[in-house]
Amino acid sequence: xxxxxxxxxxxxxxxxxxxxxxxxxxxxxxxxxxxxxxxxxxxxxxxxxxxxxxxxxxxxxxxxxxxxxxxxxxxxxxxxxxxxxxxxxxxxxxxxxxxxxxxxxxxxxxxxxxxxxxxxxxxxxxxxxxxxxxxxxxxxxxxxxxxxxxxxxxxxxxxxxxxxxxxxxxxxxxxxxxxxxxxxxxxxxxxxxxxxxxxxxxxxxxxxxxxxxxxxxxxxxxxxxxxxxxxxxxxxxxxxxxxxxxxxxxxxxxxxxxxxxxxxxxxxxxxxxxxxxxxxxxxxxxxxxxxxxxxxxxxxxxxxxxxxxxxxxxxxxxxxxxxxxxxxxxxxxxxxxxxxxxxxxxxxxxxxxxxxxxxxxxxxxxxxxxxxxxxxxxxxxxxxxxxxxxxxxxxxxxxxxxxxxxxxxxxxxxxxxxxxxxxxxxxxxxxxxxxxxxxxxxxxxxxxxxxxxxxxxxxxxxxxxxxxxxxx
Amino acid sequence: xxxxxxxxxxxxxxxxxxxxxxxxxxxxxxxxxxxxxxxxxxxxxxxxxxxxxxxxxxxxxxxxxxxxxxxxxxxxxxxxxxxxxxxxxxxxxxxxxxxxxxxxxxxxxxxxxxxxxxxxxxxxxxxxxxxxxxxxxxxxxxxxxxxxxxxxxxxxxxxxxxxxxxxxxxxxxxxxxxxxxxxxxxxxxxxxxxxxxxxxxxxxxxxxxxxxxxxxxxxxxxxxxxxxxxxxxxxxxxxxxxxxxxxxxxxxxxxxxxxxxxxxxxxxxxxxxxxxxxxxxxxxxxxxxxxxxxxxxxxxxxxxxxxxxxxxxxxxxxxxxxxxxxxxxxxxxxxxxxxxxxxxxxxxxxxxxxxxxxxxxxxxxxxxxxxxxxxxxxxxxxxxxxxxxxxxxxxxxxxxxxxxxxxxxxxxxxxxxxxxxxxxxxxxxxxxxxxxxxxxxxxxxxxxxxxxxxxxxxxxxxxxxxxxxxxx
Numbered sequence: 001x002x003x004x005x006x007x008x009x010x011x012x013x014x015x016x017x018x019x020x021x022x023x024x025x026x027x028x029x030x031x032x033x034x035x036x037x038x039x040x041x042x043x044x045x046x047x048x049x050x051x052x053x054x055x056x057x058x059x060x061x062x063x064x065x066x067x068x069x070x071x072x073x074x075x076x077x078x079x080x081x082x083x084x085x086x087x088x089x090x091x092x093x094x095x096x097x098x099x100x101x102x103x104x105x106x107x108x109x110x111x112x113x114x115x116x117x118x119x120x121x122x123x124x125x126x127x128x129x130x131x132x133x134x135x136x137x138x139x140x141x142x143x144x145x146x147x148x149x150x151x152x153x154x155x156x157x158x159x160x161x162x163x164x165x166x167x168x169x170x171x172x173x174x175x176x177x178x179x180x181x182x183x184x185x186x187x188x189x190x191x192x193x194x195x196x197x198x199x200x201x202x203x204x205x206x207x208x209x210x211x212x213x214x215x216x217x218x219x220x221x222x223x224x225x226x227x228x229x230x231x232x233x234x235x236x237x238x239x240x241x242x243x244x245x246x247x248x249x250x251x252x253x254x255x256x257x258x259x260x261x262x263x264x265x266x267x268x269x270x271x272x273x274x275x276x277x278x279x280x281x282x283x284x285x286x287x288x289x290x291x292x293x294x295x296x297x298x299x300x301x302x303x304x305x306x307x308x309x310x311x312x313x314x315x316x317x318x319x320x321x322x323x324x325x326x327x328x329x330x331x332x333x334x335x336x337x338x339x340x341x342x343x344x345x346x347x348x349x350x351x352x353x354x355x356x357x358x359x360x361x362x363x364x365x366x367x368x369x370x371x372x373x374x375x376x377x378x379x380x381x382x383x384x385x386x387x388x389x390x391x392x393x394x395x396x397x398x399x400x401x402x403x404x405x406x407x408x409x410x411x412x413x414x415x416x417x418x419x420x421x422x423x424x425x426x427x428x429x430x431x432x433x434x435x436x437x438x439x440x441x442x443x444x445x446x447x448x449x450x451x452x453x454x455x456x457x458x459x460x461x462x463x464x465x466x467x468x469x470x471x472x
Numbered sequence: 473x474x475x476x477x478x479x480x481x482x483x484x485x486x487x488x489x490x491x492x493x494x495x496x497x498x499x500x501x502x503x504x505x506x507x508x509x510x511x512x513x514x515x516x517x518x519x520x521x522x523x524x525x526x527x528x529x530x531x532x533x534x535x536x537x538x539x540x541x542x543x544x545x546x547x548x549x550x551x552x553x554x555x556x557x558x559x560x561x562x563x564x565x566x567x568x569x570x571x572x573x574x575x576x577x578x579x580x581x582x583x584x585x586x587x588x589x590x591x592x593x594x595x596x597x598x599x600x601x602x603x604x605x606x607x608x609x610x611x612x613x614x615x616x617x618x619x620x621x622x623x624x625x626x627x628x629x630x631x632x633x634x635x636x637x638x639x640x641x642x643x644x645x646x647x648x649x650x651x652x653x654x655x656x657x658x659x660x661x662x663x664x665x666x667x668x669x670x671x672x673x674x675x676x677x678x679x680x681x682x683x684x685x686x687x688x689x690x691x692x693x694x695x696x697x698x699x700x701x702x703x704x705x706x707x708x709x710x711x712x713x714x715x716x717x718x719x720x721x722x723x724x725x726x727x728x729x730x731x732x733x734x735x736x737x738x739x740x741x742x743x744x745x746x747x748x749x750x751x752x753x754x755x756x757x758x759x760x761x762x763x764x765x766x767x768x769x770x771x772x773x774x775x776x777x778x779x780x781x782x783x784x785x786x787x788x789x790x791x792x793x794x795x796x797x798x799x800x801x802x803x804x805x806x807x808x809x810x811x812x813x814x815x816x817x818x819x820x821x822x823x824x825x826x827x828x829x830x831x832x833x834x835x836x837x838x839x840x841x842x843x844x845x846x847x848x849x850x851x852x853x854x855x856x857x858x859x860x861x862x863x864x865x866x867x868x869x870x871x872x873x874x875x876x877x878x879x880x881x882x883x884x885x886x887x888x889x890x891x892x893x894x895x896x897x898x899x900x901x902x903x904x905x906x907x908x909x910x911x912x913x914x915x916x917x918x919x920x921x922x923x924x925x926x927x928x929x930x931x932x933x934x935x936x937x938x939x940x941x942x943x944x
Binding site: 024100101105146147150151152163164165166167168170171174178216218246247248249250251252254255256284285286312313314315316317318319321322323324325326330331333352353357358359364392393394395396422424444445446 | 796829831
């Protein structure tokens with residue numbers, strides 16, 4: 001069991017820096033979460049002692065009870081070294097420093113930071129931070145010092161997220177919670193003084209319960225960029241690692257304010273390195289969401305780039321093809337025998353107004369059964385590697401059952417199937433029908449196309465590494 | 473008063489093709505909407521007579537009561553010419569043909585279509601369609617033949633939307649309704665056999681209550697593309713015309729299935745023509761939403777491309793700058809006197825952890841008052857043309873009041889101000905605080921940046937035309 005296992009699943013924790021006068025101080029917010037939400041044995045620490053939430057406040061780590069395996073430190077920067085030393089004396093191996101005032105503030109802070117790294121290293125302690133918002137593991141651990149009523153908590157899932165920006169990470173939690181997608185862990189690494197992005201990438205890479213790793217990275221100190229991509233290479237053959245690189249433009253790079261951050265300097269070189277090592281680079285937050293959502297499902301790989309598109313609105317088909325073309329996805333034309341095969345299974349009275357080209361437009365007159373049957377024919381075609389389903393539930397013939405019905409058809413084939421359903425509360429039954437049956441749903445046409453593009457890019461990498469599953 | 477005025481605001485309407493046996497037939501759906509939602513004098517027509525919804529069914533247009541000024545036709549294609557003739561005889565000037573089975577189905581349909589155009593033209597009738605889902609004007613008129621429980625209706629506003637795809641149009645209504653944005657009218661023009669996109673562009677161009685026109689276009693028959701951009705030029709000097717062109721890729725063009733559609737053939741030439749005539753081309757549906765939302769507000773024009781960015785999360789600032797850079801927006805550096813001026817108004821205890829560069833990061837410790845005061849200083853700077861506000865309401869110091877408070881600061885200046893607030897129900901008070909006070913809110917960072925890009929592109933066109941408002 002590594003210290004990261006201990007850090008992310010502690011038996012008992014102490015929070016240093018709990019106020020007896022301000023219930024909204026970060027330490028108090030963290031203490032309440034650990035104690036009452038996560039139901040941990042949690043101990044508040046303040047040199048003044050007293051009571052917090054009816055519980056005894058210990059005056060120091062040294063006085064605190066036995067069994068603490070994680071300490072969260074939220075005191076002014078200058079007090080952090082002495083708290084760290086006490087932790088070392090008690091043999092504590094996992095520490096999260098949420099306090100700011102270190103290297104991000106200049107030379108004095110940098111010296112303080114070096115001091116705490118030295119304490120951690122020489123005592124075999126694993127430290128996350130400083131200047132971070134901490135660690136979140138659904139139901140288990142939540143050190144985010146933002147009030148619970150301000151930040152939504154996603155359910156448990158198989159996506160791990162690591163971020164150099166706390167604000168960015170919080171927003172992903174909101175997004176996952178709103179979309180009812182699950183995460184396994186969210187790590188705000190702050191200044192990454194000791195534990196770095198690559199440490200977590202490697203750790204999550206070895207955990208079987210995690211299917212996707214997402215990282216937001218603004219920059220690396222000299223040399224660490226190379227460490228990152230190299231350590232990533234042992235992970236990416238087994239699971240997708242998605243990276244959004246902030247500060248790619250010159251102005252954006254200046255905005256990271258980190259003059260030491262450089263991964264060989266240019267966005268092009270970074271992107272090329274990512275690609276070489278099988279890291280899926282997302283161009284923006286939408287792609288982060290599209291990729292992480294897609295890979296959180298157990299998907300078929302894509303043997304090629306050829307898409308069969310099934311729609312009930314011609315305009316949506318046109319837009320999907322334009323967007324797919326942008327990503328290099330192909331929409332092969334169906335020949336007469338293919339068109340006839342699809343036409344034959346369509347309700348006779350609507351056959352003549354439907355189009356069986358690619359995209360195949362069943363029109364607003366189509367019913368669930370038409371959609372199911374035509375897809376069942378299309379997925380047998382040798383000239384497509386995957387299917388893109390555009391599902392507008394406005395037409396009277398489409399029922400809320402369609403998600404589950406169509407997903408059950410898709411299950412019979414070894415082909416990637418991705419759907420688009422407008423993201424509206426009233427279509428939740430359709431979306432869940434798809435997703436609970438293994439078909440990811442894009443909230444926009446573009447997201448569905450980006451999911452296919454991500455799956456294809458990953459399949460290409462696996463192909464290159466000789467790891468693509470053979471088609472059955 | 474033009475016939476389009478009559479069509480979009482009729483006193484009484486007839487629906488030809490109402491079934492006495494199937495209450496869900498398109499004609500019945502339309503009739504119920506006109507009669508019970510729009511409270512129009514609406515008359516159902518069916519040769520068999522009888523009763524529908526307790527109301528007398530007239531056997532033909534000829535037998536129907538006096539005063540009908542709009543007829544909606546929803547019968548099989550082959551019966552449409554004779555119904556059109558009856559309408560002509562009754563002196564009816566506005567007809568919407570929702571029936572399909574015309575030029576979209578081949579030569580026989582094309583002949584039928586020519587026949588109804590001839591009837592309309594020789595009788596001074598204005599016809600929308602055929603093969604369309606009709607016309608929607610909030611509270612006034614709704615001929616969309618989709619059941620009301622399937623399609624949301626946006627509130628009244630100042631955006632007019634014209635679409636060659638019914639499905640695409642329906643999705644915009646959903647989107648506007650979900651976002652509580654208003655529209656003035658939505659037109660599904662179908663085959664555009666007589667009334668074309670350019671007719672509606674010109675008509676909406678002359679209506680003072682309409683501030684923005686949005687069009688989704690897949691293609692034009694020979695010669696009509698030129699007509700379109702030229703007629704647009706008289707409109708675009710007065711109000712923004714936003715166009716999304718479907719079928720720009722070769723595969724997408726094939727998907728439009730329209731072999732006659734061509735605006736000089738290539739996407740590049742189309743885009744260049746759009747730009748020359750001041751048409752704002754959106755690259756995807758997200759940009760359509762960003763542009764139409766932005767221009768539905770009365771905004772300050774942008775004298776240049778220089779943005780001052782104010783954030784409470786460094787990562788969000790970095791991402792906004794990367795995205796702005798992509799669109800050619802600039803984030804000028806603030807000099808020491810500017811940084812000092814902002815620092816001075818910040819709460820003393822948080823001054824030292826804030827960054828007053830551009831983006832200016834007030835951190836998660838900032839309160840409403842800090843945000844207000846720093847913006848008040850920033851908007852006075854000569855080296856920015858607009859402000860981009862990134863507002864993450866996770867931090868305890870940010871209240872739900874902040875939208876209205878900050879918007880009230882922005883009102884004092886002649887500069888474009890656009891905000892980003894995560895689009896979540898719990899932040900509705902903030903979003904409305906901004907929007908009711910004239911500041912458009914992007915639901916993603918990208919949308920906020922796209923809004924600025926759209927405003928800048930339009931300002932550049934007005935500058936070129938000598939129509940940019942001088943800075944006061």
